[in-house]
Amino acid sequence: MIPSIYTHLIAAGTALAIGASGAAYVQAQRYGLQIETLKHKATTEELVGERQAVKDMASFQKGLNDALANFQATGKRNAAAQQDLDRSLRDLRGTTAGLRGDFADLPARLERASSAARAEYVTACTAAFEDLAAAGGRLAEGGAAIARQAEGHAADARLMQQAWPKKPSQPVAGATESKP
Template sequence: MTWQIKAALAVVIAALAFSAGWVVKGWQASKTIAELKHDATTQELKEAQKVLGDIAGFQKGFTHALSKFQAGNSANAKAQQELGALILDVRGTAAGLRGDFSKLPQRITDAARPALAEYATTCTAVFEAMAAAGGRLAEGGGRIARQAEGHAADARLMQEAWPSLSREVSR
């Protein structure tokens, strides 16, 4: 073998060794890049799972607040119906009393002693009924006021729980 063949063979072997080293280094770099991408993806997945958990918690709270709100609205509607019926009853009683009271002076003048006693008993019963109806009316109004306060508190809670754009921007 001549020195020229040996030199050419040495150059080919050196080129093959260099190429093999280059390929191995490329494989190592690819492996490192894949590991870094995997770590980044794993971290993003963990963050996405946390956000998903936060959203699920918010959804649960919102659903609970919404059901309380709907129950409050239903109770308010029922209380308003009861109050409306009570007001109609009081109006009917008041209308009947107006007619009775307009004729009362003449009746008292014309009435005999037993009739006066009967009028006094009837008037007392009417005033007692009015007082009872007024008490029921006041209780109904108080109940509606308490329910309205609860409704307002629920509305505030939902408003505060709902994420606002201004709060998100400030973070």
């Protein structure tokens, strides 16, 4: 009988060992599944954050591209306005040069001219001065428009510079804080 009890005890011990190792294996699988679930959840949350960061960067890039396109379009308009202003200035200089030549010998011509010719000359001079004043006014308006646009661009540039993300300052390597 004794040998048969040992056999039962050995069988019971083996069954206990197999059952315990099976239970430990199942428990390890459960914990492994929980760990993988937690890792998956953390990765998913991180992915959501990364996707939002990509969306934010895309939005920022679109805004930057729109601002650049606006800046380029405004630059083209300014270049056209500058060309118009330069053309007006050349016309004004040409008119002024012509007037200098006309006025150089004016006193001598007025002395020799009849009163009807003087009246006609005064009318022509008045018309030339009116044209000159109008051209000067257009030139001043064009210059003022360019100055306003330049001020607007300078304000836009300041706003873009202020809105641009700043790099956080990095502590100097080897520096230590001293406590009083």
